Amino acid sequence: MADMARSAIPTRERIISAANALFYNDGIRGVSVDAVAAKAGVTKRTLYYHFKSKDDLVAAYLAARDQPNLALFRQWFAEADDGLPAQVERIFRNLARSARHPKWKGCGFLRTSAELANMPGHPAMKIGAAHKKKFEEWLRVTFASAGIAQAAQLARQILLLLDGSFAVVLLHRDPSYMETAGEAAHALIEAALPVRGKRRAR
Amino acid sequence: MADMARSAIPTRERIISAANALFYNDGIRGVSVDAVAAKAGVTKRTLYYHFKSKDDLVAAYLAARDQPNLALFRQWFAEADDGLPAQVERIFRNLARSARHPKWKGCGFLRTSAELANMPGHPAMKIGAAHKKKFEEWLRVTFASAGIAQAAQLARQILLLLDGSFAVVLLHRDPSYMETAGEAAHALIEAALPVRGKRRAR
């Protein structure tokens, strides 16, 4: 409300947006609070008015990525109703396309957890863990609805392939690994599907 | 060679050992060169005599992990000749056991690549990529020797499951994901094996 003339976007959101761009690109410890403040166009003191510490800012950065990320996966999945294996594989194919953009730097949640591995209780770790659990649970429910008996186990396996492809593609800079992961996911889901025979090829 | 009386272990190796303990535990940017020098029992100036920069030290840290790591995987694989699916799954089971130790912090190569994601040309990235390529190639050759047609694709899939479990277990601190990954690997290899029927149950 205050000072709308200065900018249409509230200060707190501008700071989170700046934090997102910088933390995702350069890592948590690679970005100073001063740099975030400068990018957001505020002084550091203002940033510390809205966030009580850098750790707090990091947590807000990840929290802001949670829902948009999940929504994107659901959207890719729902783009066509061409069968569970194909729908899940499409997530991997779209991810591979994203990974070809030069600014892509893997999964922000996983990279943050790798960087803060020695601080298991860090708020950012909890947000990252919750995010991945949500995705896994969404897969599990989806599989269970399709009549798959081992839905929970299958959901975990797909999650492992997904996060594995984040890690491997980040290291090799070769997005084709994501397509390989998608094929493996396709095979595992296909093998777990019940009845068979009523599924169309495409 | 010089100054063997001071310590049985040469200075350079003591520094790498200290770097290994600290970098693996706290991450690259979380550890100062001073801290490594102190842990190694030398002054920082001595460290800079043996390594031209911190980046150089990081590269040496990862290079020192390369062979021992691969040897461990091969050892677990070869502990019994109980069939390809079981042999590969045993790697995952052993990894899960390792991950239950409190000092475990995931895969040093992947964590370093996550931290240095904005420096694709960093020597440490090249060493990490080469390490993972060696493991993937060892799997591929092993699968090809067993008469698997799609050996290269299958090797990639197993690698994705392995690195996925590193990432997920680090985030959730739940090593059971590694067992799930091992089961997925088992299923994928089983499905890819030729002839069938000549394989014993255990």
Next chain:
DNA sequence: CCATGTATACTAACCAGTGAATATACACAA
């Protein structure tokens, strides 16, 4: 006396967080 190796002491930059002051908006009394 020279190459190898180690130590003391330093620099220049950076970094997370803070103290004190100021500006603005709005509620409410005169």
Next chain:
DNA sequence: TTGTGTATATTCACTGGTTAGTATACATGG
């Protein structure tokens, strides 16, 4: 309408500590 208090929001300037890397000197074995 005007004045005033209070919570919100923002700035400048600073501190104490840390960091990667270095200039210089000293030691020691061959």
